[in-house]
Amino acid sequence: MPELPEVESTVRALRPKVLGQTLLRAHALDPVFDPVPKSLSLPAQVRALERRGKYILFGLGDLWLVVHLRMSGRLLWEEGQARPPHTRLVLEFPQGNVLFVDVRRLGTVEVVPEFTEELGPDALSDLSFLPEALKGSRAPIKVWLLDQRNIAGIGNIYAAEILFRAGIDPRRPANSLGPRAVQRLKEAIPEVLTEAIEALGTTLADGAYQTPEGEAGDYEPWVYGREGLPCKVCGTPIERIELGGRGTYFCPRCQR
């Protein structure tokens, strides 16, 4: 589910709840996360809450509690005793709890002294590296955008949305993009991601994603998940192909 806009929305909603607050206890409801409470020295004050790509980092004393939501994870803020199905980990604060909920159990929570993931520049940072970086790869541009070592934060929904906005066929090799296409891509990335953050992300029909306070995201994809439906710009049916093992949606007329 969660890509940069959903993760950023999650962090923004949680920051005022937990920044500077004291994590009193951590409680694993899934044996996979038993090591987490043990490896923390509690109570500890939350000195930072940050997003790096799609990772969420809680700064706790000298340690980082690192969360990756993968496909179906989410963090909820719960002031009562409610424990939704598939709650895996509870972080207890004086005024409420942060719940890590994850149906598919692909998400990860780790405690580390240092964050060492090898991530490319954040998708919302300065993108002037793009032209040179793209020259070095023959991978389809959509596959390139999904590789977090190239650029961090873009996932399957927004890769499709960004390439639609930029008018680029997702199958084109990265190194085949001319200067004008690269420029459009460079502009489309922050435009799409910023709009999605303002909408609090994308909540698909299954309703799996919600903000920590239970709100749905309002972003409405132009192409993602719209196979066979008319392109909102030109009316041509949206196509679905497979790229890099993932479903890939695009408008064959608007994207070349």
Add this chain to the structure above:
DNA sequence: TCATCCCTGTGG
């Protein structure tokens, strides 16, 4: 660079 796997649920 690809398929495969991790895991669970839903929809066709």
Add this chain to the structure above:
DNA sequence: CCACAGGGATGA
């Protein structure tokens, strides 16, 4: 029943 799902690690 099978296909597919917002992500990513792994090994061939």
